[in-house]
Amino acid sequence: MGFVVGRPSMKMVFGLLTLVTLCIILGALVQLAFIRRLEDITGFSPWANDKEAITLRVGYVKPEIISWSPRIIVLHNFLSMEECDYLRALAKPRLQVSTVVDAKTGKGIKSDVRTSSGMFLNSKEKKYPMIQEIEKRISVYSQIPIENGELIQVLRYEKNQFYKPHHDYFSDTFNLKRGGQRVATMLMYLTDNVEGGETFFPMAGSGECSCGGRMVKGMCVKPNKGDAVLFWSMGLDGQSDPNSIHGGCEVLAGEKWSATKWMRQHSTS
Structure with a gap:
């Protein structure tokens, strides 16, 4: 029992x-x-008293690998809302019609390939505390030294504006003299409530996506305030990657603001 x-x-x-x-x-x-x-x-946050963690936004930035060839990573929450608004405020008074690099002379020229307006932060603004934090964050997440970066460019795309597919690496020798070839790009979105305005990678993925209201082959990243797209113009073999071609889709409504940081092989100083 x-x-x-x-x-x-x-x-x-x-x-x-x-x-x-x-x-x-x-x-x-x-x-x-x-x-x-x-x-x-x-x-x-458990890192509230860690200055380094605050600068790098540890616990907030969420990396998402969306393509290995070309290499593309979306960094969600890369910028704070305050940083986005700060960059826009710095740029707004000095916006001018955007240009493209002339392959023969290496100088900027106006072109219907790119219809936005923009400006570059200057060397004085680069030393502002908030800009220095953004610069350091870009360097850490890209693993490229700060001194290898160009000055940050801020862009505004209004309705019907776009940037046709292009490469960020140089095809001229003039621009290679200072810092060598461009290795990678950090593209940061500064506004929400934009219809269209996606960043388009025609050689990434095998599906289709919406680019300015049109279905196209490739991969598109929707502009979300605070997010950033990190992609490499140079492959692991040290050669320029033609698959890194990308463009800015047409804005259908609202304004798309972005900030771009290009990074070189060597110091740009």
């Missing part, structure tokens, strides 16, 4: 242990969700 009575008791014990274990796991998940919710609502 003792043996028969003991078996239900063991089952009950195992059942209770399983229930307790499940409750502990569930409780931990609920706590993690609660803590993450607190971070989102209040800005509280």
Whole structure:
């Protein structure tokens, strides 16, 4: 009789242990969700007192690899909302019609290939504390030294404006004299509520995407305020990657603001 009575008791014990274990796991998940919710609502973070972590936005930046060839990573929440607004405020008074590089002379010329307006931050503005934090973040996530970067360019695309597919690497020798070839690009989005204006990579992926309201072959990244797209113009073999061709799709409504950082093989100083 003792043996028969003991078996239900063991089952009950195992059942209770399983229930307790499940409750502990569930409780931990609920706590993690609660803590993450607190971070989102209040800005509280376990790295709140770590200056380096704050600069790099540890816990906020979420990398998403969307293509290996060409190499493209979307960095969600790369910039804070304040940083986006700050870059726009710096740029707005000095916007001019954008130009493209002339392959023969290496100088900027106006072209119907690119219909935006923009400006470059100057060397003085590069030393502003908030700009220095952005520069360091770009360097760490791209693993390219700060001194290899060009000055940040801020662009505004209004309705019907676009940038036809192009390469960021140079086809002239003039621009290679200072810093060598462009290795990678960090493209940062500064506004929301834009219809169209996607960044289009025609040689990435095997599907289709919406580019300015048209379905095209390739991969498109929607401009979301604070997100950034990091892509490489140079392959692992050290050669310029023709698959890195990309463009800015036509803006259908709203204004698309972005900031671009090009990075070279060597120091640009």
